[in-house]
Amino acid sequence: MFYVSEIQNAAPEKYLTPLQEKVYQTLNKLQIPFERVDTDEAITMEDCTDINEKLNMKMVKTLFLCNRQQTSYYLFITVGDKPFRSKDFSTALNIARVSFAPAELMETVLGTKIGAATIFSCLLDTERKVHVVFDKAVLEEEWYGCSDGTTTGYMKVKTGDIYRKFLSFTKHMPSVIEV
DSSP states (O other), rough: OOOBBOBBBSSSSSSSSHHHHHHHHHHHTTOOOOOEEEEEEESTTTHHHHHHHTTSBEEEEEEEEEETOOEEEEEEEEEESOOOHHHHHHHHHHHHEEEEOHHHHHIIIOOOOOOOOOGGGGGTTTTOEEEEEEEHHHHHHSSEEEEEESSSSSEEEEHHHHIIIIIIHHHHHOEEEEE
16 A cells, blocks of 8 residues: 555655755745645655645646757656657757756756656756746646655645746746647
8 A cells, every 4th residue: 555644734844855955945935835745755646646636636747858958958747647758749849859868867966766746846947048838738737746856745735836936936937838
């Protein structure tokens, strides 16, 4: 049985990563309310089923992509049950074909490991090398479900707070595409 804690409205007592600590400090600073749960390690969208049920929302799928030269980075946020097609993504942005970035790049650029890609990595991207791209369908949802930068902490935040308050704070100007 997959473990999902009771819902909490406060930061964890102990942080597992520097990014996780920064996430909760920033949400507090920006006065962005959230609900969160602690879980067993969740890596796949299938692992998120119980989390979605507990928090009464749908987890987004966050993909870290790059070009072949590994010089252009994209954080693509889409709905959890939508398959990813590199060709459609690249066509929508009018860019060369992209692929999944290697795990080492994820750790270096996003400060996370596989399964923990999150919009909150924008806090570490002070040079704004990562292009944030939203699937329009995500912005139509009231709630934004995502990792807190770990594979054992997941949260529910108003989508508008992520898109307007949080991304303004990090100075990332997102693109919105339909795929």
